[in-house]
Amino acid sequence: QTVGFSQIGSESGWRAAETTLTKQQAEERGIDLKFSDAQQKQENQIAAIRSFIAQGVDAILLAPVVATGWDSVLEEAKEAEIPVVLLDRRVDSSDDLYLTAVGSDLVHEGKVAGEWLVNEVGDAECRVVELQGTTGSSPAIDRKTGFEEGIAGHDNIEIVRSQTGDFTRAQGKEVMESFLQAENGGKDICALYAHNDDMAVGAIQAIKEAGLKPGEDILIVSIDAVPDIFKAMADGEANATVELTPNMAGPAFDALDAYWKDGTMPEKFIQTESKLYTPEDDPAGEYESRKDLGY
Amino acid sequence: MLLTIRSLTKTFPGTLALDDVRFDLAAGEVHALLGENGAGKSTLIKCLTGAYRPDAGEITLDGAVVAPRSTGEAQELGIGTVYQEVNLLPNLTVAQNLCFGREPRRFGLVSSRGMKAMAEGMLDGYGLDIDVSRDLGTYSVAIQQIVAIARAVALSGKVLILDEPTASLDAREVEMLFDVVRGLRAQGLGIVFVSHFLDQVFDLSDRVTVLRNGRHIVTEDIAALDRVRLIEHMLGHALEDEVEARNAGHVEARRPPMLHFEGMARRGVIEGFDLEVGQGEVVGLAGLLGSGRTESAELLFGLRAATAGTARDQEGPLTLDSPRAAIRAGFGFAPEDRKTDGIVADLSVRENIALALQARRGWARPIPRAEQQRLAEMYIERLDIRTSDAEKAVGDLSGGNQQKVVLARWLAMNPRFLILDEPTRGIDVGAHAEILRLIHQLTDEGMSVLLISSELDELIAVSDRVIVVRDRRHVAELTGAGISTETIVHAIAQHARKDGEAA
Amino acid sequence: MNPRLLPLYATIAIFLVACVICYIQFPYMLSTRVLGNLLTDNAYLGIVAVGMTVVILSGGIDLSVGSVIAFSGVFIAVMLRDTGLPAPVVFVLLLIVTTAFGAAMGGLIHGLAMPPFIVTLAGMFLARGAAYMLTIDSVPIDDPFYEMLRKAYYLMPGKGRLTLIGMVMLLSFAVGMVIAHRTRFGASVYALGGGENTARLMGVQVGRTTVGIYAFSGFMAGLSGIVFSVYTGSGYPLATVGTELTAIAAVVIGGTLLTGGSGFVFGTFIGVMTMGLIQTYIVFDGTLSSWWTKIVIGGLLLLFIVLQKGLLRLTSARFSGGLA
Amino acid sequence: MQTLRRLAPQIVTLLAVCLLVTLFFPGFLDISMSGGRLVGPVIDILKRSAPVALLAIGMTLVIATRGIDLSVGTVIAICGAVAAWAIAGGMGLWAAVALAIGAGLLAGLWNGVLVAVIGIQPIVATLILMTAGRGIAQLITEGRILTFTDPGFAWFGSGTLFGMPVPAVIWIVTGVVMAQLMRRTALGLLVEAIGINRRASALAGVNALVLLIAVYMASGLCAALAGIITAADIRGADANNAGLWLELDAILAVVIGGNSLLGGRFSIAAALLGALIIQTIDTGILLAGFPSEYNLVIKAGLVVIILVLQSPRLATEWYFWRRSVREGPPPATTKEHAR
Numbered sequence A: 001q002t003v004g005f006s007q008i009g010s011e012s013g014w015r016a017a018e019t020t021l022t023k024q025q026a027e028e029r030g031i032d033l034k035f036s037d038a039q040q041k042q043e044n045q046i047a048a049i050r051s052f053i054a055q056g057v058d059a060i061l062l063a064p065v066v067a068t069g070w071d072s073v074l075e076e077a078k079e080a081e082i083p084v085v086l087l088d089r090r091v092d093s094s095d096d097l098y099l100t101a102v103g104s105d106l107v108h109e110g111k112v113a114g115e116w117l118v119n120e121v122g123d124a125e126c127r128v129v130e131l132q133g134t135t136g137s138s139p140a141i142d143r144k145t146g147f148e149e150g151i152a153g154h155d156n157i158e159i160v161r162s163q164t165g166d167f168t169r170a171q172g173k174e175v176m177e178s179f180l181q182a183e184n185g186g187k188d189i190c191a192l193y194a195h196n197d198d199m200a201v202g203a204i205q206a207i208k209e210a211g212l213k214p215g216e217d218i219l220i221v222s223i224d225a226v227p228d229i230f231k232a233m234a235d236g237e238a239n240a241t242v243e244l245t246p247n248m249a250g251p252a253f254d255a256l257d258a259y260w261k262d263g264t265m266p267e268k269f270i271q272t273e274s275k276l277y278t279p280e281d282d283p284a285g286e287y288e289s290r291k292d293l294g295y
Numbered sequence B: 001m002l003l004t005i006r007s008l009t010k011t012f013p014g015t016l017a018l019d020d021v022r023f024d025l026a027a028g029e030v031h032a033l034l035g036e037n038g039a040g041k042s043t044l045i046k047c048l049t050g051a052y053r054p055d056a057g058e059i060t061l062d063g064a065v066v067a068p069r070s071t072g073e074a075q076e077l078g079i080g081t082v083y084q085e086v087n088l089l090p091n092l093t094v095a096q097n098l099c100f101g102r103e104p105r106r107f108g109l110v111s112s113r114g115m116k117a118m119a120e121g122m123l124d125g126y127g128l129d130i131d132v133s134r135d136l137g138t139y140s141v142a143i144q145q146i147v148a149i150a151r152a153v154a155l156s157g158k159v160l161i162l163d164e165p166t167a168s169l170d171a172r173e174v175e176m177l178f179d180v181v182r183g184l185r186a187q188g189l190g191i192v193f194v195s196h197f198l199d200q201v202f203d204l205s206d207r208v209t210v211l212r213n214g215r216h217i218v219t220e221d222i223a224a225l226d227r228v229r230l231i232e233h234m235l236g237h238a239l240e241d242e243v244e245a246r247n248a249g250h251v252e253a254r255r256p257p258m259l260h261f262e263g264m265a266r267r268g269v270i271e272g273f274d275l276e277v278g279q280g281e282v283v284g285l286a287g288l289l290g291s292g293r294t295e296s297a298e299l300l301f302g303l304r305a306a307t308a309g310t311a312r313d314q315e316g317p318l319t320l321d322s323p324r325a326a327i328r329a330g331f332g333f334a335p336e337d338r339k340t341d342g343i344v345a346d347l348s349v350r351e352n353i354a355l356a357l358q359a360r361r362g363w364a365r366p367i368p369r370a371e372q373q374r375l376a377e378m379y380i381e382r383l384d385i386r387t388s389d390a391e392k393a394v395g396d397l398s399g400g401n402q403q404k405v406v407l408a409r410w411l412a413m414n415p416r417f418l419i420l421d422e423p424t425r426g427i428d429v430g431a432h433a434e435i436l437r438l439i440h441q442l443t444d445e446g447m448s449v450l451l452i453s454s455e456l457d458e459l460i461a462v463s464d465r466v467i468v469v470r471d472r473r474h475v476a477e478l479t480g481a482g483i484s485t486e487t488i489v490h491a492i493a494q495h496a497r498k499d500g501e502a503a
Numbered sequence C: 001m002n003p004r005l006l007p008l009y010a011t012i013a014i015f016l017v018a019c020v021i022c023y024i025q026f027p028y029m030l031s032t033r034v035l036g037n038l039l040t041d042n043a044y045l046g047i048v049a050v051g052m053t054v055v056i057l058s059g060g061i062d063l064s065v066g067s068v069i070a071f072s073g074v075f076i077a078v079m080l081r082d083t084g085l086p087a088p089v090v091f092v093l094l095l096i097v098t099t100a101f102g103a104a105m106g107g108l109i110h111g112l113a114m115p116p117f118i119v120t121l122a123g124m125f126l127a128r129g130a131a132y133m134l135t136i137d138s139v140p141i142d143d144p145f146y147e148m149l150r151k152a153y154y155l156m157p158g159k160g161r162l163t164l165i166g167m168v169m170l171l172s173f174a175v176g177m178v179i180a181h182r183t184r185f186g187a188s189v190y191a192l193g194g195g196e197n198t199a200r201l202m203g204v205q206v207g208r209t210t211v212g213i214y215a216f217s218g219f220m221a222g223l224s225g226i227v228f229s230v231y232t233g234s235g236y237p238l239a240t241v242g243t244e245l246t247a248i249a250a251v252v253i254g255g256t257l258l259t260g261g262s263g264f265v266f267g268t269f270i271g272v273m274t275m276g277l278i279q280t281y282i283v284f285d286g287t288l289s290s291w292w293t294k295i296v297i298g299g300l301l302l303l304f305i306v307l308q309k310g311l312l313r314l315t316s317a318r319f320s321g322g323l324a
Numbered sequence D: 001m002q003t004l005r006r007l008a009p010q011i012v013t014l015l016a017v018c019l020l021v022t023l024f025f026p027g028f029l030d031i032s033m034s035g036g037r038l039v040g041p042v043i044d045i046l047k048r049s050a051p052v053a054l055l056a057i058g059m060t061l062v063i064a065t066r067g068i069d070l071s072v073g074t075v076i077a078i079c080g081a082v083a084a085w086a087i088a089g090g091m092g093l094w095a096a097v098a099l100a101i102g103a104g105l106l107a108g109l110w111n112g113v114l115v116a117v118i119g120i121q122p123i124v125a126t127l128i129l130m131t132a133g134r135g136i137a138q139l140i141t142e143g144r145i146l147t148f149t150d151p152g153f154a155w156f157g158s159g160t161l162f163g164m165p166v167p168a169v170i171w172i173v174t175g176v177v178m179a180q181l182m183r184r185t186a187l188g189l190l191v192e193a194i195g196i197n198r199r200a201s202a203l204a205g206v207n208a209l210v211l212l213i214a215v216y217m218a219s220g221l222c223a224a225l226a227g228i229i230t231a232a233d234i235r236g237a238d239a240n241n242a243g244l245w246l247e248l249d250a251i252l253a254v255v256i257g258g259n260s261l262l263g264g265r266f267s268i269a270a271a272l273l274g275a276l277i278i279q280t281i282d283t284g285i286l287l288a289g290f291p292s293e294y295n296l297v298i299k300a301g302l303v304v305i306i307l308v309l310q311s312p313r314l315a316t317e318w319y320f321w322r323r324s325v326r327e328g329p330p331p332a333t334t335k336e337h338a339r
Ligand SMILES: Nc1ncnc2c1ncn2[C@@H]1O[C@H](COP(=O)(O)OP(=O)(O)OP(=O)(O)O)[C@@H](O)[C@H]1O
Pocket: B012, B013, B015, B016, B017, B035, B036, B037, B038, B039, B040, B041, B042, B043, B044, B084, B386, B387, B396, B397, B398, B399, B400, B401, B426, B428, D334
């Protein structure tokens, strides 16, 4: 079988891991994978899907860069009777335009993080700073919403500062530095919520350089569960992360296999687990098991 | 009066370029505007055509006060202008340049066929046979100049202004231009004519206005003036004796040879030629425009790689594959197109003069500021460069003064062999004589010079030997008493005839 | 032959050779389907490149266009969602806004004698920032009129689709060619590219022309934004990041000189198609990793430019040699 | 004295921006000593401006030759990746630094050859490396964030020297050295000359070819330093994001520094002030705590205001106004696109 895979890009370690795993999975199953990197551009993704259709692939995997704007190209795929499976992000098109979507619930992830914080601080006053993802990107929007849902009803927890760190380490560090400056050298900050682990890792460095102890003076909670956050966790510098597995392709290929074999229609949304990891979950071991996955 | 200017004043930072100047132009006259380099001629013209905004003053055209805010407005008023530097667009075709702003249109769209016809019509009578649908930039400066004139003539309903139009034309083309101008005069146009060639002024104009240091000195009928008086008006003093012809003094004293070039050639550009230059000798290159004189010089200076030929001096062979190599061999080259090849416009006079010297010393050994200052002041004084001070940007100097700065740059290098391509183009009479005297002086000190000039008088005055170039070939060599206007013209014409027969 | 046409011919020649190479490797790449895709997928790029060509011909540059396209999409989506105005009215409003935006940049460039690079860079920040301020979400457009635009295509033999937006691009190029080569405005653009002072002395109304040029580019960016919103059916403030650079690259590949004054709108069309061809080729190949994709795109870009330069040098040497 | 006059607009602008930020964030100018290092927003700005300031130094030179270098952001990523790769591979601190700098110089050489020898226009020539280079950087890191723990290397990002953050020291020292190199030798003059009129300079014997290449290599060198700092700062090389779009900030800094994009006269000090102005705006926005949607609009707005206030034409108006000479729009500037 030939499967086309339109990936967003390689903007983070997580995404690189997803690409690696997808290629691995395809190889294991003897699938010929046509890979296309869209360099963060929806227009490139649409063009790539059109090319896949023109080449007559047997299925298309799509990790959409944004939720909107897929109707016409998905319709074209449907007309050509090519099943499309969405990976890790969802689209807002009608769900009969694709076979299934594999992914986690981004809002749910944020909520898990928020609920963890609620549990952790109890009734104590807690001033939270937030490092957002790239302004306008759907994980940034949803993880923000989810977290707010998670802490809703707990007036002792308050988000005092929220800025974008563009999902990058460097920006995470820089923005955290200014948070620390702005919040009395960091003494007024009780917790940091970062939309991804990379920003959290950057922020942890900033906190250390400001003479505070991340994980103790400032609680750190973030999302993705990439290897480096486990390393920090093992050192006691991070407190919690919510897993977003990069292995979206596995379930996707399973669903495709079933569909190809006898036309079994999978469920429209195959949700991966949003598991919460804390220092109790053997961070050192998790680090070892993940570090070669191409993160 | 067709056009009157009253109490025109214009200042630039640090310079009072025009000071209370008046000027009148009658219909049906050619009015020469004269003055030294930097006297303010070009500035006056630019104020008149809206390129500059004067600080004070009044301009009336046909009795009505006008104040053109842009050159476009001036064109609409019927004032056509050829500015001192060729001011056309090399990236447009000849036709587009000629018709610019008045393109013939069909159904609202520019018609290229109409434009071609219109352009060819405009060029009629200039004896130019060129393809108007090719880019202007592919043609020589001379042709560009004629195109600029043709455009200005077509635009000038009432007034035609020519700022040094003849600087890059040869005698034949000048004659053609003058015929056109006389025709326009007969039609009742007022024509302003700027030139440093006094012969041409006497030949063409009816009246003369002289400016000096931005001030109006005199306006008089040409008939009431003679050459000496006119020069006195321009300079403010009498000109010391004009330079006498060189070969009159030095008779046939063959100089010790210094440089030998053999078979220098570049395919498609210039045919192989031999050249021997003696120490302290001035070799002149004569020829029509486009004959290949500049190309010969460029080959010698390594600006264009020669495809054949060798160069050597007494010590041995020389490599001349780049200007740097040529400079290392002790050559210097003052190019003819000062705007693109000569000056570095935004740098100061001081820096421009020091540039070549600095390049030769290498970046690590800067010339001390005081030394640069000394050099600059010396040449400002020696060549009489008109500038408010040595720190003025060269681009802000008048055209002739820019030329002097380029010359100063090479003199500061003290080369043994200096190539001067049209060194006196656009230079006033006073400085002209000064430069020729300078060439004498330098060669007496042992420097050799290759002089390219379209002015035969100048060539004859300073050259020990004249080589005539024609159709990219060196066709004749004249020496000693054999150098005269007649012999040169004859050499050019004769070979032309021979070529014609051969073809 | 006119030597100014040489870069254009060189571009076309290289493009044709590239097509042949693609065809030999993937015969299917010359189907009408891929051809239709090429037009549709690059419609927004082509339209904005027409504006960019005019700007570059005048010796300027417009870095704001990518952001303006994103702004346009967001503007349309938000207006359609929140105001209930019919789509054509929103289009007109948008085009007025982007044209005025371009004109304002042109005004700054001329009025304050500031370099276009910087003014449009600020414009790039501003337009994207304005898009964020409208919404940070991606907003879907469900409008019956849009549905119609999206579904409007002509089915070519071989199942290729010649879509409406593809045709809008072709039309834009036609209009661009007329404006650049057949109007006085176009002549003024070339004149400005040849040198501002000279152009002024020749009677070009520099101010008016500059404003016009950037207004035109703003208009084309707006039109491109409309096409892009039809293409994706949504407005997204993060869309088309870096499109200005792609457009500039397309213009340059098309043989237009960045220093201004020399080039052809049709060359840009070839440039856009070349960029599209490179993309398609990479997708058809489908084995390149993310990083090799970037390296290969850069390498092919270099190859095109160097080939073009080489070809030009060869032919112009022959040309001037022939004159002697 | 003359230098001060040249820098006056930038200094005034910087002070004005600082004042503005202080209005929104009163503690802006506080500086204190803590654990042997200076801390405070101002110190942060000095540190954070390191990448842009370093890029601006090289960019000033490139722009002085009438060029532009769009690739510097990418070169940061390449050099960071090389350094991280070397460190993670156990090659040791100085080998890593040397390799990174070597990579930067190589990138500059590549650009320089494309521009000076092959004659490709600078924007396009450097656009090629800008596109491809990020791929090369990712090739080195294989798409992941290549982390390392070497404290010696991390010192370049977060260490202190005499209480000052090391990145700040690096850019200030580089700036001073580069500026002195340009002004104490004839390099400055020669660079300006080829920027204004390359043909005429070459005719006067200036080795334009070598100088051009050298200038791009200097830009590559500065980008390499910035890359080392960026990688050291986060103890890892983020090939995809390091230096992303930083070239635009650097160009902006050069222009805010009053340098003309048409080449010629340049001032490194003014460009550095420009970088400080930009970083002050960026940090100020963060400190003031606006929602991030507004970041770009605020930055764009401030930049436009600064550029308008500094624009040459306004300056001429100001000149004439002060001399109380009545004057319409001043005469056309003498700058002309060289053909
Ligand atoms: N743009 C400018 N900025 C500053 N000074 C200028 C500018 N243009 C001209 N000047 C100065 O004004 C004076 C008059 O210059 P102008 O060009 O009018 O001389 P000119 O009579 O045409 O000389 P030439 O015969 O050499 O062409 C000169 O001293 C010159 O340096």
